[in-house]
Amino acid sequence: MIKLHNVGKSFAMTKERIVALKNISFSLDKGEFVAILGPSGSGKSTLLSIIGCLDTVDDGEYLFQGQAMTHADDETLARIRNQHIGFVFQSFNLIPRLSAVRNVEIPMIYSGVSRSARYQRAVSTLTALGLGERLDHTPAQLSGGQQQRVALARALVNNPDLIIADEPTASLDHSTARAMMQTLQGLHAKGKSVILVTHDIELANFAKRHILLRDGQLVDDYQNV
Amino acid sequence: MLSNTLTLLGDSLEQAKLSLADNKVRTIMSIIGVAVGIAAVMIVGIISQSGRNYIFAELETYGLRTLWVNRDWENNNPFESVREGSGINNDDLSALKGACCPALERLSPVVYPEEWLVPVRQGNNFSNASVEGIDSDYLLINNDHLLMGRNFREDEIRYKRPVAIIGSVTSEKLFGKHRSPLGKSIRLGDLRLTVIGVLQKKDRSLLSAVGAAENYDINERVLISYLLYQQYIGSKDIQQIIGQATSLNQIEVALQQITRTLSRRNNHHYRYRSDSMRRWIDNANFILNMIYMTGIFAASLSLFVGGIGVLNIMSTSVLERTREIGLRKALGATQQDILRQFLAEAMMISCLGGMIGCLIGLAGMLALEWWSGLDLTVPWFIVSIALAVSMGVGLLSGLYPAQRAAKLPPMNALRYE
Numbered sequence: 001m002i003k004l005h006n007v008g009k010s011f012a013m014t015k016e017r018i019v020a021l022k023n024i025s026f027s028l029d030k031g032e033f034v035a036i037l038g039p040s041g042s043g044k045s046t047l048l049s050i051i052g053c054l055d056t057v058d059d060g061e062y063l064f065q066g067q068a069m070t071h072a073d074d075e076t077l078a079r080i081r082n083q084h085i086g087f088v089f090q091s092f093n094l095i096p097r098l099s100a101v102r103n104v105e106i107p108m109i110y111s112g113v114s115r116s117a118r119y120q121r122a123v124s125t126l127t128a129l130g131l132g133e134r135l136d137h138t139p140a141q142l143s144g145g146q147q148q149r150v151a152l153a154r155a156l157v158n159n160p161d162l163i164i165a166d167e168p169t170a171s172l173d174h175s176t177a178r179a180m181m182q183t184l185q186g187l188h189a190k191g192k193s194v195i196l197v198t199h200d201i202e203l204a205n206f207a208k209r210h211i212l213l214r215d216g217q218l219v220d221d222y223q224n225v
Numbered sequence: 226m227l228s229n230t231l232t233l234l235g236d237s238l239e240q241a242k243l244s245l246a247d248n249k250v251r252t253i254m255s256i257i258g259v260a261v262g263i264a265a266v267m268i269v270g271i272i273s274q275s276g277r278n279y280i281f282a283e284l285e286t287y288g289l290r291t292l293w294v295n296r297d298w299e300n301n302n303p304f305e306s307v308r309e310g311s312g313i314n315n316d317d318l319s320a321l322k323g324a325c326c327p328a329l330e331r332l333s334p335v336v337y338p339e340e341w342l343v344p345v346r347q348g349n350n351f352s353n354a355s356v357e358g359i360d361s362d363y364l365l366i367n368n369d370h371l372l373m374g375r376n377f378r379e380d381e382i383r384y385k386r387p388v389a390i391i392g393s394v395t396s397e398k399l400f401g402k403h404r405s406p407l408g409k410s411i412r413l414g415d416l417r418l419t420v421i422g423v424l425q426k427k428d429r430s431l432l433s434a435v436g437a438a439e440n441y442d443i444n445e446r447v448l449i450s451y452l453l454y455q456q457y458i459g460s461k462d463i464q465q466i467i468g469q470a471t472s473l474n475q476i477e478v479a480l481q482q483i484t485r486t487l488s489r490r491n492n493h494h495y496r497y498r499s500d501s502m503r504r505w506i507d508n509a510n511f512i513l514n515m516i517y518m519t520g521i522f523a524a525s526l527s528l529f530v531g532g533i534g535v536l537n538i539m540s541t542s543v544l545e546r547t548r549e550i551g552l553r554k555a556l557g558a559t560q561q562d563i564l565r566q567f568l569a570e571a572m573m574i575s576c577l578g579g580m581i582g583c584l585i586g587l588a589g590m591l592a593l594e595w596w597s598g599l600d601l602t603v604p605w606f607i608v609s610i611a612l613a614v615s616m617g618v619g620l621l622s623g624l625y626p627a628q629r630a631a632k633l634p635p636m637n638a639l640r641y642e
Contacts, residue, residue: 045636
């Protein structure tokens with residue numbers, strides 16, 4: 001599915017270069033459920049940017065489904081994000097002025113789906129996640145759990161192969177968080193690859209494999225049994 | 226492909242509409258900024274265009290191909306004592322009518338006394354009129370039309386018949402508003418003249434107001450046979466030749482032909498001054514263009530300020546929406562998509578501003594028309610340029626913030642509150 005080989009990334013600050021990632025190598029097979037763990041500042045954001053095709057590597061190589069992303073242009077990266085990756089964020093990142101349906105339609109805008117098809121697919125995805133009654137509500141009119149499900153619907157609507165869930169439950173109460181994790185597990189069971197970023201070991205235990213980051217380096221990579 | 230592009234366009238516009246509606250006050254302020262700029266350009270354009278139309282309508286009362294030649298009284302031959310007389314006599318006139326001046330289509334002498342205005346009487350009424358001795362082509366050359374009556378016949382000129390054509394104001398002063406003067410007689414000194422025609426009114430109020438017209442009322446004229454007038458004054462002099470060139474381009478040639486013929490025939494004793502409507506028009510054009518450019522420049526400044534407003538608002542909008550931009554990128558937007566969305570917003574502001582500005586300009590024009598009673602002209606050319614400029618302003622001032630938005634690294638904005 002994805003493969004990282006000696007990946008390094010650094011950023012130019014005012015005086016010096018900050019090394020964000022150093023020599024990261026691992027690969028992920030199709031259908032795997034992996035948790036990436038690490039304290040803040042360990043390079044999780046940068047690693048997510050690279051895996052999610054939002055940024056390119058400085059050193060090493062990153063392959064997405066066998067395709068090298070190292071020197072890929074903006075359009076190629078955008079197409080992969082659009083077609084093959086679904087993002088779920090801690091803070092939901094719904095656009096407040098748009099209704100649930102409109103929010104879910106956004107990825108399809110960028111893949112050129114016609115208006116009517118867009119609407120139908122958004123409605124059916126939301127309905128499958130139990131939000132059939134909330135289609136025209138704006139984010140402010142929805143509970144936290146409902147908002148996160150709208151965000152999940154948005155991640156799933158283009159039927160991606162890889163789901164990147166970045167602290168997806170940190171803003172939710174315990175029971176909704178569990179429900180969310182079960183949904184992710186269900187997706188994994190249906191054959192989707194899932195990357196879960198968290199610092200909560202209890203949540204990480206839903207994943208079959210753990211990858212530990214510290215100071216921009218991969219310190220551990222093990223199967224969770 | 227086409228429908229795909231249309232969908233994209235429709236989506237960009239819809240997204241732009243929603244996000245502009247999200248920030249109503251700011252959007253409205255920037256729309257007003259652009260609108261004021263466009264309205265300013267439009268009103269300057271309307272005023273200058275209408276002013277030009279009015280001035281040219283008045284200039285046309287002189288006849289566009291008209292030219293004048295007379296003695297240059299201030300410029301004498303330095304090697305001779307200053308001569309008497311106007312330097313043009315009836316023999317010169319016959320010569321000018323001959324083969325010497327192919328660029329001249331028709332001409333008429335104008336005879337007038339040193340004391341320009343002469344009292345003309347009818348009963349107890351009088352009018353201080355400009356009395357001119359002329360030939361029958363005068364009316365045609367001078368773009369004069371008859372309100373009633375007829376022009377001179379050849380024989381009336383040649384045999385010094387005591388008949389006259391009078392200006393509309395003279396007619397009113399001598400005969401009142403409601404009596405027809407045709408066939409009635411008026412008195413010029415001891416001459417008793419029968420009125421055969423009345424001239425249409427000429428409007429030169431704008432030119433008089435700026436001191437560019439004669440310092441007497443052009444509608445207080447009395448025209449008689451030049452031969453009759455020469456006899457009355459007791460001189461063979463012709464004060465001025467008024468003529469019409471065969472075409473606008475031949476005016477300078479005709480003037481040269483006339484002055485050369487006159488100089489040669491008078492052994493270079495006199496120098497001549499020539500003038501033409503064409504020169505007046507060129508001068509007027511030059512001055513009007515200068516005024517116009519200044520106005521447009523001033524108005525453009527306010528449009529520029531409006532553009533800065535759009536730039537400012539789009540920049541703020543980009544800063545405020547880093548999260549949304551990041552999100553859209555994560556969901557598959559290319560840098561181009563982001564660019565397009567922000568440009569659509571900037572364009573929407575400036576186009577709306579442009580349209581509202583046009584409406585304000587039109588309203589301003591109607592108000593001006595109502596207030597001044599003048600007929601104003603909308604210079605659609607200027608309006609379309611102003612609209613194009615406002616769109617350009619939107620495009621340019623949207624481009625920089627949009628580009629910045631497109632290049633933002635998204636992850637940090639997405640991960641943290």
